[in-house]
Amino acid sequence: MALASRWLPRSTANAITTGRVPRDLRQYVAFLQACGIDDESLAPWFRAWFKVFSRPSARDAANTLETLEASYDTLYTYLVVYLEETSPPEKDRQHLVGMVQKYAWESDWTVAPPDVARLIGPPHTHPGPERAPVVSYYQAAEPSRVIGSRTRAGQ
Structure with missing residues (x-):
């Protein structure tokens, strides 16, 4: 998933969608934005x-x-x-x-x-x-x- 010039690895996206909240706020924000949260x-x-x-x-x-x-x-x-x-x-x-x-x-x-x-x-x-x-x-x-x-x- 692309976000600006960053990528959210599929493994991270999978971990988040299966219930693990990332402790890294950058990953959290990248995931939310990839999901369309402005x-x-x-x-x-x-x-x-x-x-x-x-x-x-x-x-x-x-x-x-x-x-x-x-x-x-x-x-x-x-x-x-x-x-x-x-x-x-x-x-x-x-x-x-x-x-x-x-x-x-x-x-x-x-x-x-x-x-x-x-x-x-x-x-x-x-x-x-x-x-x-x-x-x-x-x-x-x-x-x-x-x-x-x-x-x-x-x-």
Whole structure:
């Protein structure tokens, strides 16, 4: 199964379809995308991942953002879910938001890259039972102005 410039080995796809959830988030995302789950629809899948494998630390989340090799929308969705599920300290939050902002600037855009901190908003002071929907830059922007690739540069 091809995904961008990566392949998901048949043995991995078979293992996943027979009940083994991969511990490697890259394989998990590759499988979901090969099944037709788009970037903006990954939020519930990331929440399920956190339930199965526990919530990662801020350091692990930063490592995931560096190594996921995914589109900006996938990284943004991961970040939003991570921030909702963990409520990290402000220093860690700013670092992670800065990482995704860096990827936004490295992406190929035909309009100005999004301001990730503005899209995510201020940290939540109390965890609520309701979750705001994950809104991508493309859903928030004018549809007529959004044209072009959403993948990180070099992919």
